[in-house]
Amino acid sequence: MTRTLYQLDGCPWCEKVADRMDELDLDYESVWVDAMHSARNDVKRVSGQRAVPxxxxxxxxxTMNESANILEYLDTTYGE
Known part of the structure; x- marks a missing residue:
């Protein structure tokens, strides 16, 4: 089972998602992306856009973006 979180250092929305994944004790790989949107080719390749998380x-x-959607998904899929 592989979960990957594309995130930007210092991004509060990314931190919320990472914190929730930690709270749910989920294993995941972090992929840290460049601050410049134009350099986020890995994110665009997997999600079709360059925003994180x-x-x-x-x-x-x-595969999903928007922290609120991700948090809802995590709670629904992995929460108690």
Missing amino acids: VLVDDAHGV
Whole structure:
């Protein structure tokens, strides 16, 4: 099972998602992206856009952005 979180250092929305994943005791890989939107080619390749955070959850075939959507997904899928 592979989960990947694309995030930017100092991004409060990224931190919220990472914190929730830690609270849920989920294993995931962090991919730290460049601050310049134009340099976020990895993010664009997986999600079709360059904004972060982006979560890729291979176990469920899910790729999503927008922290609120990701938090809801995490709670629904992995919460108690």
